[in-house]
Amino acid sequence: MKKIAAKLASVMLAGTMLAGCGGGQAPTTEAPAETKETASEAKTEEAPAASGDAKTLELWTFQEIHTGFYEKMAGVWNEKNPDRQIKLNYTVLPYDDMHSKLLIALQSGTGAPDIADIELGKFANYLKGDPQLLPLNDIVDPEIDNIVKGRVQIYGKDDKYYGICFHIGASVTYYNKEILDQAGVDPATIVTWDDFRKAGKTVLEKTGVPMATCETADPWSFWPMLSSQGGDLLKADGSPNVDSPEFIKAMTLVQDMIKEGSIVVAPGGFHHAEEYYGFMNNGGAASVSMPLWYMGRFTDYMPDLNQKMMIAPNPVWEKGQPRSVGLGGTGTAVTNQAKDPQLAKDFLAFAKLSKEGNIEIWKTLGFDPIRTEVWSDPALKEPNKFTDFFLNSPFDVLNEIKEEIPAITAGENLPKVMDALKTTTLFRAFEDLEDPAALVADEQSKLK
Amino acid sequence: MMNSDTNKAAGKHKGLRDFLYSPTIAPYVFISPFIIIFIVFFIYPVISIGVMSFQTVLPGKIEFIGFENYKNLLNPTFFKAIKNSVVYTILTLALLIPGPMILACLLNSKKMIGRNFFRSTLFIPALTSVVVAGTVFRLIFGELPGSLMNQLIGVFGFHPIKWLRIQETSFAALLFLACWRWTGVNILYFLSGLQNIPEEVNESASLDGATALQRFFHITMPMLKPITIYVLTISIYGGMAMFTESYIIFTNNKSPKDMGLTIIGYLYRQGWEQNNIGFGCAIGIVLLLFALILNFAQLNIFGLFKRED
Numbered sequence: 001m002k003k004i005a006a007k008l009a010s011v012m013l014a015g016t017m018l019a020g021c022g023g024g025q026a027p028t029t030e031a032p033a034e035t036k037e038t039a040s041e042a043k044t045e046e047a048p049a050a051s052g053d054a055k056t057l058e059l060w061t062f063q064e065i066h067t068g069f070y071e072k073m074a075g076v077w078n079e080k081n082p083d084r085q086i087k088l089n090y091t092v093l094p095y096d097d098m099h100s101k102l103l104i105a106l107q108s109g110t111g112a113p114d115i116a117d118i119e120l121g122k123f124a125n126y127l128k129g130d131p132q133l134l135p136l137n138d139i140v141d142p143e144i145d146n147i148v149k150g151r152v153q154i155y156g157k158d159d160k161y162y163g164i165c166f167h168i169g170a171s172v173t174y175y176n177k178e179i180l181d182q183a184g185v186d187p188a189t190i191v192t193w194d195d196f197r198k199a200g201k202t203v204l205e206k207t208g209v210p211m212a213t214c215e216t217a218d219p220w221s222f223w224p225m226l227s228s229q230g231g232d233l234l235k236a237d238g239s240p241n242v243d244s245p246e247f248i249k250a251m252t253l254v255q256d257m258i259k260e261g262s263i264v265v266a267p268g269g270f271h272h273a274e275e276y277y278g279f280m281n282n283g284g285a286a287s288v289s290m291p292l293w294y295m296g297r298f299t300d301y302m303p304d305l306n307q308k309m310m311i312a313p314n315p316v317w318e319k320g321q322p323r324s325v326g327l328g329g330t331g332t333a334v335t336n337q338a339k340d341p342q343l344a345k346d347f348l349a350f351a352k353l354s355k356e357g358n359i360e361i362w363k364t365l366g367f368d369p370i371r372t373e374v375w376s377d378p379a380l381k382e383p384n385k386f387t388d389f390f391l392n393s394p395f396d397v398l399n400e401i402k403e404e405i406p407a408i409t410a411g412e413n414l415p416k417v418m419d420a421l422k423t424t425t426l427f428r429a430f431e432d433l434e435d436p437a438a439l440v441a442d443e444q445s446k447l448k
Numbered sequence: 449m450m451n452s453d454t455n456k457a458a459g460k461h462k463g464l465r466d467f468l469y470s471p472t473i474a475p476y477v478f479i480s481p482f483i484i485i486f487i488v489f490f491i492y493p494v495i496s497i498g499v500m501s502f503q504t505v506l507p508g509k510i511e512f513i514g515f516e517n518y519k520n521l522l523n524p525t526f527f528k529a530i531k532n533s534v535v536y537t538i539l540t541l542a543l544l545i546p547g548p549m550i551l552a553c554l555l556n557s558k559k560m561i562g563r564n565f566f567r568s569t570l571f572i573p574a575l576t577s578v579v580v581a582g583t584v585f586r587l588i589f590g591e592l593p594g595s596l597m598n599q600l601i602g603v604f605g606f607h608p609i610k611w612l613r614i615q616e617t618s619f620a621a622l623l624f625l626a627c628w629r630w631t632g633v634n635i636l637y638f639l640s641g642l643q644n645i646p647e648e649v650n651e652s653a654s655l656d657g658a659t660a661l662q663r664f665f666h667i668t669m670p671m672l673k674p675i676t677i678y679v680l681t682i683s684i685y686g687g688m689a690m691f692t693e694s695y696i697i698f699t700n701n702k703s704p705k706d707m708g709l710t711i712i713g714y715l716y717r718q719g720w721e722q723n724n725i726g727f728g729c730a731i732g733i734v735l736l737l738f739a740l741i742l743n744f745a746q747l748n749i750f751g752l753f754k755r756e757d
Contacts, residue, residue: 100720107507125723129506275592415722427704
């Protein structure tokens with residue numbers, strides 16, 4: 001008995017030693033990597049064109065759902081280009097993993113895919129030094145007047161564009177109409193932050209629910225308050241802009257509303273926390289300001305708000321200021337290790353710049369596409385899970401604020417400033433309620 | 449002709465045989481897999497990390513910048529990360545050595561009921577993925593009144609706490625996770641040590657009238673010393689290198705005011721999240737030196753380098 005126990009113990013010991021060694025490894029935040037051969041036999045039958053002489057394009061992404069979109073576009077491409085057949089080979093990796101692996105592959109000059117999805121918050125990392133991505137000006141320039149220019153500019157450096165976005169990411173305010181109705185507040189009358197603050201007091205009085213939530217671990221709700229004033233996280237020259245008057249003004253208002261009780265810090269600290277989803281789903285707050293890509297979070301994680309939410313432009317400081325800003329995004333890039341760069345670029349242009357591509361982006365992914373003409377296309381009025389969920393159409397709002405969606409300033413310092421905002425700046429401002437002027441001066445000094 | 453061929457073949461065989469059976473060469477052959485792996489996967493990376501810590505490392509722009517990276521290390525965020533890692537290490541040592549040692553003694557006692565059951569169940573947490581466990585703990589320490597911990601303290605009349613937004617309680621969550629996860633492993637180490645203590649020693653001590661406590665302090669503890677040193681060594685390394693737990697508990701390495709940022713967390717943030725690989729290497733070198741000094745000091749104090757007489 002003892003011998004068996006000892007043997008068992010030694011086997012377990014060996015196992016734990018191995019496990020112990022794993023402690024210092026890079027983290028795996030989600031499921032392990034999965035490589036999918038999508039254009040396999042079954043699929044090739046559907047699209048008979050993708051036959052033997054099809055060229056394989058390696059594509060890396062961190063979003064499983066993006067592959068569904070690319071797959072549809074590859075099918076259409078193969079139908080239209082019988083002499084330039086492609087076959088997409090996907091590698092879906094967790095967010096951090098993919099970005100780190102791509103960085104290493106580009107740095108070392110080997111192992112990178114032909115095409116890669118790179119998230120905006122990380123994109124600046126790939127533009128440091130000599131960018132290892134190919135400039136896309138030859139495919140973007142002919143279409144530049146048809147798309148929202150800012151959505152390629154944010155992936156640019158020295159007048160060259162290196163990525164094409166999936167969406168505008170137009171920031172809007174989602175109102176819980178049920179709560180506002182109880183309080184007798186009409187969202188159409190909320191134009192300025194003063195209106196918002198007054199409405200907030202009424203809502204709190206009548207329903208006991210805060211008007212809005214603010215984030216301490218993400219910048220999405222705070223950023224539009226800067227943009228409408230013409231402010232941003234970075235100065236025009238790309239240096240950190242945290243101690244700007246716009247920061248102080250926006251922080252002061254949020255702090256005042258927190259003290260009044262009409263804004264609370266989002267449970268979990270940001271609008272992607274499990275706690276927040278539950279809180280909001282139960283009617284925890286009357287509104288939230290997030291980009292349009294947040295629609296999917298409502299449909300997937302807050303089902304009880306079905307037919308209760310309406311989409312409206314953000315409040316501004318003074319009438320006439322831009323009521324939105326393009327936030328977040330994923331730029332698709334072609335790497336300099338692409339085996340057939342022209343083919344990769346042409347397919348990318350077809351998938352993300354063409355009219356049919358942009359309609360498909362809405363249909364498959366539910367994003368607000370970057371090509372403006374499609375916003376009024378009948379295809380976008382067709383019912384889907386988003387039009388069924390919200391009380392009004394996102395595209396009615398988009399068309400209304402069409403001219404009021406400035407681009408953010410992107411640059412090498414963006415990851416650093418975003419990181420400061422997500423960890424310290426906003427937490428000190430909204431959780432600890434520190435004096436805004438002193439706080440931003442201190443934060444700015446740390447960023448230098 | 450044939451004869452000389454066979455001779456040649458035999459000669460070849462003989463050469464190989466001599467080589468393999470040579471008492472001077474054979475040991476090197478046997479340890480060569482380890483040596484090769486050690487050189488390729490440890491020595492080489494350490495040297496190149498050392499070199500890169502004096503460079504900016506960007507595609508097409510690799511240049512030496514002297515001690516710039518090390519100068520940049522002198523910033524409050526890095527000091528906070530060091531403080532967090534050191535405090536975490538010390539607290540995990542304080543919790544994860546005495547506790548499991550006592551539990552192992554209990555589990556080793558024949559009077560203990562259901563000891564095999566406890567042995568296996570206490571080990572189960574070590575088999576779970578840190579990512580899954582971290583996510584579950586994040587929810588247990590949720591800030592809403594409905595979270596498990598808030599309901600627990602609610603029974604005693606306390607108000608809900610924002611566990612992961614306060615320095616002390618967020619550290620408590622990290623330690624709780626560490627204890628839950630590693631207690632079983634350390635118990636196993638100590639159990640294997642306990643099995644090596646001859647029963648006669650304990651028996652004769654009790655015949656002489658030694659109490660259980662006396663036996664624990666004067667027999668068990670001294671005889672467990674080698675195992676304790678081993679556990680201490682790997683725990684120091686483990687504590688200083690802690691990262692995944694904090695990464696998961698504070699979603700994506702973003703702890704408020706860096707209250708859960710560890711040295712590796714800072715390395716990861718600088719090296720990967722912000723693509724300052726050279727700077728990240730400098731952090732790695734500092735961590736390596738830190739852990740080396742700590743471990744050497746500790747091993748020296750326990751006399752591991754002394755010649756056994």
